[in-house]
Amino acid sequence: MYRTHTNGELRLNNAGQQVTLAGWVQTIRKFGAITFVDLRDRYGITQLLFGEELNKQLEENPLGREFVLQASGTVNERTNKNANIATGDIEIIVSSFTILNKSAVPPFTIQDDTDGGDDLRMKYRYLDLRRNAVKKNLELRYAVGRAARNYLHNNGFMDIETPFLIKSTPEGARDFVVPSRMNPGQFYALPQSPQTFKQLLMVSGYDRYYQIVKCFRDEDLRADRQPEFTQIDCEMAFVEQEDILAMFEGMVKQIFKDVKDIDYTATIERMTWEEAMWTYGNDKPDIRFGMQLCNLKFPAHTFPTKESIASLINGADFQVFDSAETVIAIAVPGCAEYTRKQTDEITEWVKRPQIGMKGLVFIKVNADGTYKSSVDKFYDESRLKAIADAAGAKAGDLVLVLAGAEERTRKATSELRLEMGKRLGLRKEDEFRLLWVLDFPLFEYDEEGNRWVARHHPFTSPKPSDISTMIGNNPVIENAAEYLKHPYANIKANAYDMVLNGNEIGGGSIRIYQRELQEKMFAALGMDAEEQQHKFGFLLGAFEYGAPPHGGIAFGFDRLCSILGGSESIRDFIAFPKNNAGRDVMLDAPAAIDDKQFTELQIKLDLQ
Amino acid sequence: MYRTHTNGELRLNNAGQQVTLAGWVQTIRKFGAITFVDLRDRYGITQLLFGEELNKQLEENPLGREFVLQASGTVNERTNKNANIATGDIEIIVSSFTILNKSAVPPFTIQDDTDGGDDLRMKYRYLDLRRNAVKKNLELRYAVGRAARNYLHNNGFMDIETPFLIKSTPEGARDFVVPSRMNPGQFYALPQSPQTFKQLLMVSGYDRYYQIVKCFRDEDLRADRQPEFTQIDCEMAFVEQEDILAMFEGMVKQIFKDVKDIDYTATIERMTWEEAMWTYGNDKPDIRFGMQLCNLKFPAHTFPTKESIASLINGADFQVFDSAETVIAIAVPGCAEYTRKQTDEITEWVKRPQIGMKGLVFIKVNADGTYKSSVDKFYDESRLKAIADAAGAKAGDLVLVLAGAEERTRKATSELRLEMGKRLGLRKEDEFRLLWVLDFPLFEYDEEGNRWVARHHPFTSPKPSDISTMIGNNPVIENAAEYLKHPYANIKANAYDMVLNGNEIGGGSIRIYQRELQEKMFAALGMDAEEQQHKFGFLLGAFEYGAPPHGGIAFGFDRLCSILGGSESIRDFIAFPKNNAGRDVMLDAPAAIDDKQFTELQIKLDLQ
Secondary structure, three states: OOOOOOOOOOOHHHOOOEEEEEEEEEEEEEEOOEEEEEEEEOOEEEEEEEOHHHHHHHHHOOOOOOOEEEEEEEEEEOOOOOOOOOOOOEEEEEEEEEEEEOEOOOOOOOOOOOOOOHHHHHHOHHHHOOOHHHHHHHHHHHHHHHHHHHHHHHOOOEEOOOOOOEOOOOEOEOOOEEEOOOOOOOEEEOOOOOHHHHHHHHHOOOOEEEEEEEEEOOOOOOOOOOOEEEEEEEEEEOOOHHHHHHHHHHHHHHHHHHHHOOOOOOOOEEEEHHHHHHHHOOOOOOOOOOOOOEEEEOOOOOOOOOOOOHHHOOOOOOHHHHHOOEEEEEEEOOOOOOOHHHHHHHHHHHHOOOOOOOOOEEEEEOOOOOEEEOOOOOOOHHHHHHHHHHOOOOOOOEEEEEEEOHHHHHHHHHHHHHHHHHHOOOOOOOOOOEEEEEOOEOEEEEOOOOEEEEOOOOOEOEOHHHHHHHHHOOOOOOOHHHHHHOHHHHOEEOEEEEEEOOEEEEEEEEEOOOHHHHHHHHHHOOOOHHHHHHHHHHHHHHOOEOOOOEEEEEEEHHHHHHHHOOOOOHHHHOOOOOOOOOOEOOOOEOEOOOHHHHHHHOEEEOOO | OOOOOOOOOOOHHHOOOEEEEEEEEEEEEEEOOEEEEEEEEOOEEEEEEEOHHHHHHHHHOOOOOOOEEEEEEEEEEOOOOOOOOOOOOEEEEEEEEEEEEOEOOOOOOOOOOOOOOHHHHHHOHHHHOOOHHHHHHHHHHHHHHHHHHHHHHHOOOEEOOOOOOEOOOOEOEOOOEEEOOOOOOOEEEOOOOOHHHHHHHHHOOOOEEEEEEEEEOOOOOOOOOOOEEEEEEEEEEOOOHHHHHHHHHHHHHHHHHHHHOOOOOOOOEEEEHHHHHHHHOOOOOOOOOOOOOEEEEOOOOOOOOOOOOHHHOOOOOOHHHHHOOEEEEEEEOOOOOOOHHHHHHHHHHHHOOOOOOOOOEEEEEOOOOOEEEOOOOOOOHHHHHHHHHHOOOOOOOEEEEEEEOHHHHHHHHHHHHHHHHHHOOOOOOOOOOEEEEEOOEOEEEEOOOOEEEEOOOOOEOEOHHHHHHHHHOOOOOOOHHHHHHOHHHHOEEOEEEEEEOOEEEEEEEEEOOOHHHHHHHHHHOOOOHHHHHHHHHHHHHHOOEOOOOEEEEEEEHHHHHHHHOOOOOHHHHOOOOOOOOOOEOOOOEOEOOOHHHHHHHOEEEOOO
């Protein structure tokens, strides 16, 4: 060992001890003949004091930032204590030292507020990882993983590894593929998830499985997506939805306790998918704040159980609302005093291409009970009041109204709500609100192919009450314009998402476990019997030999860590992430390969 | 929940309780109007008793092997107890039941001694996994992983995930590569190990890292190799070899304790590589038994520190020994009475192509003190005695002597020793003997290229005393015939292997952490500066910014589990293994991919 203690370990009661420390030179400060060095390692910082007698040696072996230093000496009580660090009561009077390795001047400072830009830090990720801010993230990640493992172990789950070199069965996202040298012309695929394997393990009787496992998706990378990502992947047999919800509420609460020391004792709220879409405009609502959507107008079929209140806006000859498919309002608390400049800025915000609206209507509910609106000339004060009341506005609030095509308007209102919540400080970083979203539709309509696609994945079971609808009807959509009238449009899935502060952190479902139903599902997605057999013959086969009822869930580990760590970027919680072009700029990968490799793999490039 | 209890849970003190169980029908036995069903799940087997009143229901819903059954009833004390199973004191008097899923007749029996052949079991692996024998292996695997994680956690190690999509830097084994759609013409590689990443983490200050992680090697698969395998991968900074040996002795002992309830209190023996090769003929000796090699003759240079005793065999005009490069004897205990048929059989055994010897000489040390040998006419009794004594033979032993080319003869004697040890029951399955093998050569000679290759990998440090030899000499081998005289031939590595019962279960080294030495190493392996920069520029760069002394070890997780489980096959300890052609016969992977995938990846086949 190059050290007797770490740099986070020594305290006043160690005073007088002979110790040897090792670490990196964080700072060097000279005071006359005396040199102070802050020595850093993973555990902390300890101050070293080099006295006059070491000056000659220091001159011959000058220290620099990030040098690796080993120093021996005596622990001494400081006269000038530093309450900010755990070792601040002591310092080491150095008697001898060795420079274990030198360092060039780092391209950026190794500090929380570094001067390094993103690209530079990624190129020198091994230096970036030295920064305390990044280290804390990886420590948090490790703690989350350990908490999950302990909880799952204590509940009888077994970690079982599933293979990485599997078969390509592209459904939805693209597979990464791996040419097989030993089987020329054939390819493995990297798993998008261990979905079918964990289901096979249920068929095999391993009734509580988990794995913290890398998954791969070759998607065009939007911000904050990684081609390789990690899931906490779980599956249980002989369970119903309620059992899974209870089990994994427990897991997440345990993670809160172990990692953040938060007792999340509150009941985790539940909301149907329809309610979430209606009330918040999206399927992963941030329920830390209200500002719920007031759906003034919406097309028939979209929310079949909901009642229209379009009478509040109809008949005023306001063309924007009259011609719009959808009109939605939100009441922003306490913003009635916004200036023209401020409302203009919000209008510009919703007109940005990412939001894509044409404009914004506002109604100020003034403190004195009067109303002021951008549509004063179409709506008198009583009508403005009726709209504001419907939106739940109180005196002092600002009602914002968006109008346009259904999906775009709903999404835009949802985004606007989140933006206003953020601006008003309603999305508190240290407040955590969990939510289950339930009863998703089983299918989504694919306009391009005029067919159904699985909203979750093809292994999700319909609600028991919808099984006969699914088996008994032909999935073909005769009339594209009326797809919402097809019986499949209303089939609900036995699926659930766990949402934390407006982010989906986990999702799962009760699975199909009957061959007939699974075949019907594949057929509904446009797979004929041959394709079913080629891609999923092993699973259909397994369902013939006593498959138990089962279901599961997968948590996005990177995302869960980033939210618990109070960051919006999952990259901050991955030791060696890739950039938005899927590149590792430190390794400079991907890269060209040798001719010999092409020859052995019997493939060649076919660049367009 | 479909059950109130598992099938391994109920005991006599549950008698009288109403319970619901679920599981698979293991056996059905009819006795008159009563039907007994053994219901199986992961936790055990419980006997169900279907009385006369359920006969009609059973006739309408006949049960079959492997059906998934849910049954409710009352726990009842058995009259006819079964001491072989944990639930053997009770049975369930069934009041109602539901068939949750049917099963076709399985292609083989779900029993420890199944009638299914290897191919069939692999195709239906999801059924094979139901067998208790396989389940126990996966449970052991989980227990080993958990013991390792707990030990490492308690010793301050952090689990940090390293990337799977990296850069191809083929050194030794071939990489699996992954075409990048977003970077046409470029490829990722799957990691053969996280070696360089864990070293970067040391540079970053995470001084105790571990990961239980999949690795990939595209090698021609010999028996019991898998293209994807799992490592317990560890690295420490600010350590010397002794620190690593101590830490991981602790880990393996903890695994013995947690998994096998074995207190491995003995000191773990140590042996240099040279001693292992000299005494056992290979670098991973099984030290559960003696039968050490008696090296009668060997070429100069092979073991420079060892003394020849060729005088024992020289000058007898026995052409076989005189012309042989190497002559090695072993004394097989208690086998002097072997018949001619038996010694002939052993002779045939060493003549098999896998062993490749031309013949075998034997000397029987009879109980009465006389000697009988197949080379009686060349060696008189006093010379036979001298040879037998040198081999450590006692009265009643059988001395076996092999002669031929050095490497082949050494390997053959080593194999013969292991074979005889096995036949004599000296390799006891329940005895575990750990051993460190130390001081490996740093380089191996590559005859084809007349150059050095790294014996371990290019990041292994030479012994500190050999660093100057390495830096100070030109690695080029001028005279191929005399490569053993090159100074590099004697450089020893700071490397260590952990051996268990004749299997390498882990290996590691103290790493190079100085840029100059790393460059010299790369150069010694034939890499010019440009290639070094292209392949390992990130690592050389990292060594410029304060790399600490560090080292580590990786354990072969699959192998470790198989030895602890008393099996010779790692496939038995992998949930979904591949066959010797690298195929998953259950999935039928690898497989052809779609034209669309080729187009998107901008590659095409180039079949020879």
